Amino acid sequence: MSGPLHTQLCEKLGIEYPVVAFTHCKDVAVAVINAGGFAVLGEALHTPDQIAADIKWIKERIGGKPFGIDLVLPSSVPEEKTVDELLAMIPPGHRDFEQMIKQKYNVPDPKIAPDIHHWGGLDQKRALAQLDVVFDERVPVFASGLGSPAFLLKRAHELGMQVWGLVGKPRQAKKQIEAGTDVIIAQGFDAAGHTGNIGTFSIVPQVVDQARGTGVPVIAAGGVTTGRHLAAALALGADGVWTGSLWLASRESDVNLPLKERLIEAETDDTVYSNCISGYTMRTTRCPWHNEWLAEGAPEPLKPPLQMILSSNYIQGSLDYQRKDLMTEAAGQGIHYVKEMKPARQILSDIVEEALDVFDRFAGA
Numbered sequence: 001m002s003g004p005l006h007t008q009l010c011e012k013l014g015i016e017y018p019v020v021a022f023t024h025c026k027d028v029a030v031a032v033i034n035a036g037g038f039a040v041l042g043e044a045l046h047t048p049d050q051i052a053a054d055i056k057w058i059k060e061r062i063g064g065k066p067f068g069i070d071l072v073l074p075s076s077v078p079e080e081k082t083v084d085e086l087l088a089m090i091p092p093g094h095r096d097f098e099q100m101i102k103q104k105y106n107v108p109d110p111k112i113a114p115d116i117h118h119w120g121g122l123d124q125k126r127a128l129a130q131l132d133v134v135f136d137e138r139v140p141v142f143a144s145g146l147g148s149p150a151f152l153l154k155r156a157h158e159l160g161m162q163v164w165g166l167v168g169k170p171r172q173a174k175k176q177i178e179a180g181t182d183v184i185i186a187q188g189f190d191a192a193g194h195t196g197n198i199g200t201f202s203i204v205p206q207v208v209d210q211a212r213g214t215g216v217p218v219i220a221a222g223g224v225t226t227g228r229h230l231a232a233a234l235a236l237g238a239d240g241v242w243t244g245s246l247w248l249a250s251r252e253s254d255v256n257l258p259l260k261e262r263l264i265e266a267e268t269d270d271t272v273y274s275n276c277i278s279g280y281t282m283r284t285t286r287c288p289w290h291n292e293w294l295a296e297g298a299p300e301p302l303k304p305p306l307q308m309i310l311s312s313n314y315i316q317g318s319l320d321y322q323r324k325d326l327m328t329e330a331a332g333q334g335i336h337y338v339k340e341m342k343p344a345r346q347i348l349s350d351i352v353e354e355a356l357d358v359f360d361r362f363a364g365a
Contacts, residue, residue, distance in 0.1 A: 004359040005230075005352065009183070009217045009239040012162075013038055013066050013141075017352050018240030019230065020219060021344070022070065022145075026054050027252040030061045031344035038240075040068035040143050040164075043130065044120040051133045068141030068164065069134050072121045075147055077305050080125040083117045086309050094299055097292075098310055102317075105288045111320040114312035121146065121278070122305045135159060143185070146194050146280070148172075150179040166221070166242075168196025170206040173218075177210060183217050184210075185242050189273070190223030192245050192332035194280045200224075201236070208237035225334035227354020234355075245332045246351075251343045258324035260341060268333045277315075277328070279307035285335075287328040289314050 007018045016036030023029055029039035041058065043051045051069070058067055078086075101107065120127035127147075134142050135155060142149065142156055143164040149156075156163045162182040167173045173184050186207035188200025196203075200222035208218050220233035221242035233241045247253060249260040262285065272286045276293035279302055284290075289311060292298060301307045318326035342350075 003356075004234065005355060007217070007234065007239040008215075009038075009219065012183070012217060015066075017348065018219075018234075019348060019351060020068075020240060020242045021247050021348075022242055022244040023247045023253070025247070025252065025254045026058055027254065028247045028250055028344050029067060030058060031250075031252050032247070032348055033062045033065050033067055035345040035348045037348050038066070038068070040070045040141065042070045042145070044070070044072045044127075044145075045115045045118055046130070047118050048129050048133045050118075051130055052137065055133070055137045055139060066140035068143050068162075069139045070143040070145050071127060071130050071134065072119075073127055073131070073144050073147030073149060073152075074121045074124065074304065076303075077121060078123045081123045083122070083309070086122060086306060090302065090306055090310055094302060094310060097299055098314070101289060101292050101314065104292075105326060107314055107326060108317045108321045108323070110313055110316035112316070114316035116308055116312040116315075119305070119308065121308065135161075141183075148176065149181065150176060153180045164219075167207065168198060168203070170203065170210055173207040173210045177214055177216050181216070183219060185219045185221050186238070187242070188220075188222030190283075190333040191221055192271075192283050193330040194278070194282050195222065195273075197281070201232075204233060204236045204238055223332050223334035225332075225337040227351045227356070228358055229334065230351055230355040231358035243351075244330070245335050245338060246347060247344060248329065248331065249338050249341050250347055251341055255329070256319060256322060258322045259319070259327050259329055262324055262327055263329060263331060263335060264339060264341070266331060266335045266338075268336045271331050271333055271335060275301045275307065277308065277311050279304035283330065283332060284328045285331050287318075287326055289326075289328060 009018045019037040021032040021039040024042045029041045032039045141162045164183040165176040165181040166185040186204045190200045204220045217239035219240045220238035224241045225246045
C-alpha cells in the first residue's frame with residue numbers, strides 16, 4: 001500500500017495501516033493485527049506463566065506477523081515485597097477511609113483475589129520476572145508504558161527485538177532516543193491511564209522535533225479515537241497513532257458487558273485525572289471512589305504501589321458483581337466517539353476510511 005497512510009512505521013513493522021491498538025485482550029490484538037494494523041498487548045497484570053501462554057496463543061493465530069507486549073518497569077517501588085507486606089504498609093487511617101467508602105456504597109468484597117496482586121508495578125522483582133518471559137519468547141516489540149526501558153535495550157537488540165518507549169515529556173523522548181529506543185510514543189494529557197500533563201497537540205510535534213533526523217518513528221497517543229485524529233497526528237509529523245479506549249467496547253473485548261455499556265455512555269467530562277487509583281496520575285472514568293478521594297477532608301492518596309493495593313478490592317468487587325454504578329476503567333478524552341460495540345476489524349476500517357477522506361478532501365481543495 002502507498003499513499004498518505006503509508007508511513008515509516010508501516011515500513012518498520014511490515015503493516016498496512018499506521019494504527020497501533022493497545023489492549024489487554026488478546027482477541028482484540030489478533031483481530032487488529034489480522035486486519036492490517038498493529039497491536040500491543042498489556043500484560044502487566046499477568047503472571048509470567050500467563051504471559052507465556054498469551055504469547056503462544058497470539059503467535060498461533062497471526063501467521064508470523066509482528067506484535068508487541070507492554071509491561072511496566074517501575075523504579076519508585078520496592079525491589080521485592082509480598083502482597084501481605086505491602087498491605088501491612090497501608091496506614092490505618094487510609095484503610096478506615098477505604099472501609100467507609102465500601103460501607104457507604106455497599107461495595108461487595110471480591111470473589112477472587114484482585115488481578116492487581118500480580119501487577120508488575122508492585123515491586124521490581126515481579127516486573128523483571130515478567131520481562132524475562134518477553135525476552136525468552138523473543139517478542140518482536142517490547143513497549144514500556146510506565147518507566148524507562150533504556151536499561152534493557154542492549155539485550156533486546158541482541159535478540160532482534162524492538163523497544164518502544166512511552167513518554168509524557170519532550171525531555172524524556174530526548175533521553176530515550178539517545179539511549180537507542182526504536183520507537184517513541186508521545187502521549188498527551190488526553191490519554192487514558194497513566195499520563196502526563198501536556199496536551200496531545202502540544203507534545204506530539206515537540207517529540208517529532210526531538211526525533212527529526214534520527215530515523216526514530218514517533219507515534220501519537222492521547223484521545224485518538226477517529227480517522228480525523230489519525231489524519232491530524234500525521235499532519236503533526238507523527239508516523240502513526242496509539243489507540244486504547246477505542247477497543248474497550250469492541251465485540252472481541254473481554255471487558256464485561258455492564259462496563260462496556262458504561263464506556264459507551266461516557267462523555268469526555270466523565271473522565272477524571274487523579275492519583276487516587278494507583279498513586280500515579282491516571283485518567284479513568286469517574287466513579288464513587290473518585291468522588292470520595294477528591295472530596296474535602298479526604299486523606300492524600302498513598303505513593304505507588306500502596307494506593308493501587310488499597311483501591312484493588314473496590315475495583316475487583318465492582319467487576320465481580322457487575323456493579324455498573326461502581327465501575328471505573330482507564331479511558332481517554334476521546335471516549336465520546338466510542339458509541340457502539342463494533343468488531344475490531346470494522347473499527348480499524350472506519351478509522352482508515354475517515355482518515356483517507358480527510359486527505360482526499362484536502363487534495364481536492
